Amino acid sequence: MQMKKKKSLPGQSSVSRREFLQTSAVAAAAFTIVPRHVLGGPGYVAPSDKLNIAAIGAGGKGRSDIAEVSTENIVALCDVDDVKMQGTLKDAEERALKLQSEGKGDGKSPLAKANHYKDFRVMLDKEKHIDAVTVSTPDHIHAIAAMTAIKHGKHVFVQKPLTWSVGEARVLREAAKKAGVITQMGNQGHAGEGIRLIVEWLEDGAIGDVREVQCWTNRPVWDTGMDRPKEIPSVPSTLDWNLWLGPAPFRPYHPSYAPWSWRAWCDFGTGALGDMGAHIFDIPYHALKMEYPTTVEASSSKFNGESWPVAEIVRYEFPERHGLPPVKLTWYDGGMMPKRPESLEPGRMMGDEDGGVLFIGDKGLLMCGCYGSQPRLIPETFMQDYKRPPKTIPRSPGIHQEWVQCIKEGKQATSNFEYASKLTETMMIGNIAIRMASKNTKLDWDGVKGEFTNMPDANEFLMREYLNGYKL
Numbered sequence: 363m364q365m366k367k368k369k370s371l372p373g374q375s376s377v378s379r380r381e382f383l384q385t386s387a388v389a390a391a392a393f394t395i396v397p398r399h400v401l402g403g404p405g406y407v408a409p410s411d412k413l414n415i416a417a418i419g420a421g422g423k424g425r426s427d428i429a430e431v432s433t434e435n436i437v438a439l440c441d442v443d444d445v446k447m448q449g450t451l452k453d454a455e456e457r458a459l460k461l462q463s464e465g466k467g468d469g470k471s472p473l474a475k476a477n478h479y480k481d482f483r484v485m486l487d488k489e490k491h492i493d494a495v496t497v498s499t500p501d502h503i504h505a506i507a508a509m510t511a512i513k514h515g516k517h518v519f520v521q522k523p524l525t526w527s528v529g530e531a532r533v534l535r536e537a538a539k540k541a542g543v544i545t546q547m548g549n550q551g552h553a554g555e556g557i558r559l560i561v562e563w564l565e566d567g568a569i570g571d572v573r574e575v576q577c578w579t580n581r582p583v584w585d586t587g588m589d590r591p592k593e594i595p596s597v598p599s600t601l602d603w604n605l606w607l608g609p610a611p612f613r614p615y616h617p618s619y620a621p622w623s624w625r626a627w628c629d630f631g632t633g634a635l636g637d638m639g640a641h642i643f644d645i646p647y648h649a650l651k652m653e654y655p656t657t658v659e660a661s662s663s664k665f666n667g668e669s670w671p672v673a674e675i676v677r678y679e680f681p682e683r684h685g686l687p688p689v690k691l692t693w694y695d696g697g698m699m700p701k702r703p704e705s706l707e708p709g710r711m712m713g714d715e716d717g718g719v720l721f722i723g724d725k726g727l728l729m730c731g732c733y734g735s736q737p738r739l740i741p742e743t744f745m746q747d748y749k750r751p752p753k754t755i756p757r758s759p760g761i762h763q764e765w766v767q768c769i770k771e772g773k774q775a776t777s778n779f780e781y782a783s784k785l786t787e788t789m790m791i792g793n794i795a796i797r798m799a800s801k802n803t804k805l806d807w808d809g810v811k812g813e814f815t816n817m818p819d820a821n822e823f824l825m826r827e828y829l830n831g832y833k834l
Contacts, residue, residue: 421446424498522640529825556734569723633670654809
């Protein structure tokens with residue numbers, strides 16, 4: 363699908379606080395700044411160095427995202443559910459008191475001075491001093507929340523998957539590039555040690571050329587494959603249901619949608635592939651320098667078009683790239699698993715409890731768990747004999763702090779929208795293949811144009827119509 367080009371965003375003030383943070387090296391020539399270590403010892407972060415961060419989505423995953431960036435000034439919180447907001451505030455208060463009892467703080471919650479909102483559009487219009495925004499909402503809100511923040515010139519951290527659809531990912535990538543903001547997707551394994559070891563070992567030729575990859579997850583761990591609920595219960599008084607729906611089609615409130623099981627529903631979530639692909643799929647996608655696949659096909663348990671299937675298998679084919687041979691990647695979920703390697707020792711678990719990746723090379727096998735954890739050559743005797751190469755890839759302080767650090771240094775993070783959008787696109791065309799599985803056809807994908815070339819019907823799922831006055 364050919365996406366329309368967006369107009370350039372208005373230029374930012376040449377003396378904005380945000381630009382000062384991004385160009386501190388230049389600013390230092392004009393202003394005298396007392397070094398951090400003089401003010402407060404090693405590791406001290408001066409108040410002038412702290413970012414003003416706002417959170418869109420305070421409950422659920424938002425709670426841990428906020429905690430991870432609480433080294434900065436949390437100036438505003440937004441959540442459509444008062445219960446979720448209060449839970450996060452209480453959690454932060456209790457954590458602050460616990461740290462105080464351990465002699466590690468003053469007992470004051472980092473959220474105590476944050477202003478509260480239900481509508482992120484209102485928050486971003488009013489809070490002019492925000493530098494950066496975290497987005498921790500259901501999948502169908504990711505793109506519109508991130509785009510609104512980008513239009514306000516804010517740096518953005520978005521939980522995985524980056525977007526609900528292929529089209530959203532492409533539009534968001536272009537907008538972030540034009541705005542020049544620092545971006546990051548919340549797939550924490552991308553910042554981990556495991557994925558870096560895997561890249562170093564593969565580049566060292568540990569298992570030769572990789573021509574096949576198997577990925578699997580234990581998801582879904584929620585009820586799925588259901589028909590749409592017929593009951594229409596009352597909306598909780600603490601929840602703004604219209605804001606929760608955002609640009610999605612109207613559905614009467616039901617607890618099977620919110621707050622927990624929205625991942626199961628096609629209107630709001632992206633199923634097991636959307637949930638865990640950004641972690642598990644990310645490992646080979648990054649390590650093998652993948653970009654756009656040429657084909658995708660899928661099969662699944664019964665699919666009613668409303669709630670994602672209980673179990674799925676998705677097969678991708680990637681062409682030669684950067685001197686690497688073509689590779690086939692297969693995704694399994696819902697209890698489906700690849701064939702167990704003969705060289706894997708009896709009684710030894712494949713991956714870990716959440717899933718894993720198996721690289722099949724010309725010279726051997728490499729396996730890891732979800733998030734790239736515990737990478738090992740297979741069998742273990744192969745691992746023990748392998749002389750590991752030097753660690754050459756820069757290590758990360760973690761997916762959240764890496765983003766914070768990159769904002770202050772004026773450089774892009776490792777899972778920035780340029781990378782994360784292409785990974786997300788690849789995952790989402792897998793979901794389209796699941797929708798089209800009854801056709802029993804391998805879909806041909808033109809990644810540059812962003813369209814399926816042999817089945818026009820599939821292109822209808824690349825982008826949704828935005829409703830309720832929302833626009834990207």
